[in-house]
Amino acid sequence: xxxxxxxxxxxxxxxxxxxxxxxxxxxxxxxxxxxxxxxxxxxxxxxxxxxxxxxxxxxxxxxxxxxxxxxxxxxxxxxxxxxxxxxxxxxxxxxxxxxxxxxxxxxxxxxxxxxxxxxxxxxxxxxxxxxxxxxxxxxxxxxxxxxxxxxxxxxxxxxxxxxxxxxxxxxxxxxxxxxxxxxxxxxxxxxxxxx
Numbered sequence: 001x002x003x004x005x006x007x008x009x010x011x012x013x014x015x016x017x018x019x020x021x022x023x024x025x026x027x028x029x030x031x032x033x034x035x036x037x038x039x040x041x042x043x044x045x046x047x048x049x050x051x052x053x054x055x056x057x058x059x060x061x062x063x064x065x066x067x068x069x070x071x072x073x074x075x076x077x078x079x080x081x082x083x084x085x086x087x088x089x090x091x092x093x094x095x096x097x098x099x100x101x102x103x104x105x106x107x108x109x110x111x112x113x114x115x116x117x118x119x120x121x122x123x124x125x126x127x128x129x130x131x132x133x134x135x136x137x138x139x140x141x142x143x144x145x146x147x148x149x150x151x152x153x154x155x156x157x158x159x160x161x162x163x164x165x166x167x168x169x170x171x172x173x174x175x176x177x178x179x180x181x182x183x184x185x186x187x188x189x190x191x192x193x194x195x
Contacts, residue, residue: 003044005068011061015097019064023071024104024192027134029095029125030111032077035141038175039111040065040072043185062098070106070192073098078121099132107135107191109184114140114154114172118161126162137169137187138162144174 012018028036041049049065065072075095099105108129112118118126129136138158146154151172159167171187173180 002068003046006044006046006049006065006072008049009064009066009071011063013061013094015094015101018062018098018101019071021101021103023066023069024106025071025073026188026191027073027075027105027108028111029075029108030077030141031113031119031121034077034111034113035173035175036074036077036111039109039139039141039173039181039184040074042173042175042178042181043188044072062094070188078125099128099134105134106194107137107188109139110136111139111141111173112158114143114151115145117157123163126165135191137171137184138165139171139173139180139184141173141175143172143179144176 010017010019028040030036041047044065060076062076063074065074075098078095110122110126110129112122126136126138140154140158143151155170155172158170159165162170171180171183173184
């Protein structure tokens with residue numbers, strides 16, 4: 001994966017604004033403020049290509065990042081309570097519109113905060129991905145915020161909390177230490193090479 005070619009390509013606020021499906025796509029999904037932009041920046045070895053914010057619900061568009069051989073697609077975060085009903089509806093239609101198109105989605109990276117039990121929205125998203133048949137992996141973000149005992153406890157519980165999932169598809173990730181970034185890069189390359 002040639003990260004040096006990465007550049008922001010477009011932001012789509014409505015399904016009709018989505019870019020044409022020209023390249024294999026790697027999709028990033030998860031709750032608001034789970035660390036999607038931080039993960040994208042880390043795997044691309046960039047500081048701020050994807051804009052990060054401490055304020056949840058900041059990404060209100062589907063953001064496309066182009067590399068030479070693939071596209072990274074950052075979906076708006078879900079589950080943020082302080083967003084209006086009409087805005088949540090727009091986000092839902094946008095995300096559903098994206099997945100309902102014939103797109104070359106090679107892998108969905110579902111981000112879940114390692115510190116917490118997966119939310120109902122997380123489980124709904126995973127169930128949706130299973131139903132539509134997309135290959136996915138789970139990045140457990142903010143793993144560095146857990147001490148050794150807490151980490152062991154959460155990693156033992158996640159397979160039970162997530163239901164039917166191959167534990168090989170769970171990757172602990174830290175935007176601070178870089179843990180898991182190389183594994184995620186390798187899984188992206190593997191997914192794109194299986195064209």
